[in-house]
Amino acid sequence: EPEVTQTPSHQVTQMGQEVILRCVPISNHLYFYWYRQILGQKVEFLVSFYNNEISEKSEIFDDQFSVERPDGSNFTLKIRSTKLEDSAMYFCASTGGAGANVLTFGAGSRLTVL
Amino acid sequence: AQSVAQPEDQVKVAEGNPLTVKCTYSVSGNPYLFWYVQYPNRGLQFLLKYITGDNLVKGSYGFEAEFNKSQTSFHLKKPSALVSDSALYFCAVRDIGSNAGNMLTFGGGTRLMVKP
Structure with a gap:
């Protein structure tokens, strides 16, 4: 069964450092997402990406965050200058279409900011 | 807002x-409703x-959910629980109204514990 793969599985970084989280969505999917889950809290929407541009973003997704699809397979989330409160599990997801299409999630990347 | x-x-x-x-939702239009499960150290x-049609939806692992429009609910059910069902369960909604985006909004999650 096709999977969304995420790397790294766990990254520890110092506050103020840049972090790039990588995702390989399912190959024929067209819509890509990043969500995050702070420990013990709900899963929160960050951003959606379609046709090589951001289609929606939440208030969490401020200027410190950016997304990119640098080639035909990878989808990255960059945090320019990490803060302690960025510590969370970050999930990438993809889907083949909008509407009722099911999002397939990766296993997540745990980011710990010290 | 959803x-x-x-x-x-x-x-x-x-x-x-x-x-x-249990799950209740709020949307301005009509909802698409989803249930996801999260096992430890795994993704969702x-x-x-539920999209449309029959209010009772059957899914994986013997789970089902009932859409109730008047109560704006979409409760997850299973007739006979297994210890292996113990996990974190998330309900999610997407508003299919004309001004709605494509994002999925999740609930806070419910931890299900099934005792032997």
Whole structure:
């Protein structure tokens, strides 16, 4: 069964450092997402990406965050200058279409900011 | 704006007993509704969805959910719980109204604990 793969599985970084989280969505999917889950809290929407541009973003997704699809397979989330409160599990997801299409999630990347 | 509420942080049931995990939603238009399950150190796995039609939706691992428009609810159910069902369950909604985006909004999650 096709999977969304995420790397790294766990990254520890110092506050103020840049972090790039990588995702390989399912190959024929067209819509890509990043969500995050702070420990013990709900899963929160960050951003959606379609046709090589951001289609929606939440208030969490401020200027410190950016997304990119640098080639035909990878989808990255960059945090320019990490803060302690960025510590969370970050999930990438993809889907083949909008509407009722099911999002397939990766296993997540745990980011710990010290 | 769309939102989801899961009123119970935790649900405990004995193995073999029926289980219900509650979910209510709020949308401006009509909803697409989803249930996902999260096992420790894993991503979210899709269980089932409601789009339209029959209010009772059947999904993976014997789970089902009932859409109730008047109560704006989409409770997850299973007739006979297994210890292996113990996990974190998330309800999610997407508003299909004309001004709605494509994002999925999740509830806070309910931890299901099934005792042997």
